[in-house]
Amino acid sequence: MVIIDNGHGIETPGKRSPGDGAHREWRWCRAMAKRIAIMLGERGVQTHILVPEESDVPLRERCRRANALAGAHPGSILLSIHNNAAGNGSQWMQASGWSAFVAPNASAESKRLASLLTAEALAAGLGGNRATPPCGYWTASLAICRDTRCPAVLTENMFQDNRHDVALLASEEGQALIAQVHVNAVLKFINR
Numbered sequence: 403m404v405i406i407d408n409g410h411g412i413e414t415p416g417k418r419s420p421g422d423g424a425h426r427e428w429r430w431c432r433a434m435a436k437r438i439a440i441m442l443g444e445r446g447v448q449t450h451i452l453v454p455e456e457s458d459v460p461l462r463e464r465c466r467r468a469n470a471l472a473g474a475h476p477g478s479i480l481l482s483i484h485n486n487a488a489g490n491g492s493q494w495m496q497a498s499g500w501s502a503f504v505a506p507n508a509s510a511e512s513k514r515l516a517s518l519l520t521a522e523a524l525a526a527g528l529g530g531n532r533a534t535p536p537c538g539y540w541t542a543s544l545a546i547c548r549d550t551r552c553p554a555v556l557t558e559n560m561f562q563d564n565r566h567d568v569a570l571l572a573s574e575e576g577q578a579l580i581a582q583v584h585v586n587a588v589l590k591f592i593n594r
C-alpha cells in the first residue's frame with residue numbers, strides 16, 4: 403500500500419505564495435495526493451490518503467494513522483507531499499526546484515525510494531537552481547519520516563515563494579509532470 407500524506411490544513415498559518423497568496427500548500431498537496439492515488443490505482447497499486455480532512459491533523463496523529471496502516475499492510479511505503487519555501491512568505495525568493503527528504507534514522511529502503519524519486523524529478527527537468535546532494539536526497543528530522551515504521555520520503559515539490567515554480571505548480575502541465583514523477587518512482591521501487 404502507498405500511504406500518501408498530504409500535509410498541512412486549511413488553517414495552517416503561512417504555507418502560501420507571497421503577494422496575493424493564490425497558491426496554498428494545503429490545497430495543492432491534497433489535489434496532488436489525489437492525482438497520484440488515481441494514477442497509481444490505474445496501475446493496480448493500492449493507495450490510502452492519510453488525511454482526508456481539510457483541517458490540520460497533528461503530526462502525531464498522522465504518524466499514528468500511518469503506523470496502523472503500515473502494520474496492517476506489510477510492504478507499505480509512505481509519501482508525504484509538500485511545497486518548499488525559502489523565505490517567510492512575505493516576498494518572492496530565488497531558490498527553485500524539487501527535492502526529497504528522508505529522516506536521519508532512514509532505512510536503506512527509504513533512501514532507495516528517495517533516490518528513485520529524485521532521479522525521476524531531475525529527468526523531468528524539475529531540478530531547479532540548487533545543487534542536489536550526490537546521494538539524491540536531503541536529510542532532516544521530519545516527524546512523518548522519523549516516526550513512521552515503513553519506508554518514508556517527504557517530497558518538497560518546488561518552492562511556493564518562487565514565481566517560476568508557482569506558475570509551474572498552478573499549471574496542468576506542471577501538475578501532471580510532478581504526479582508522474584511520484585508514480586514512476588513508486589513503480590520502479592516496487593519493480594513493476
Ligand SMILES: [Zn+2]
Nearest residue numbers: 409427484485
Ligand atoms: Zn509543507
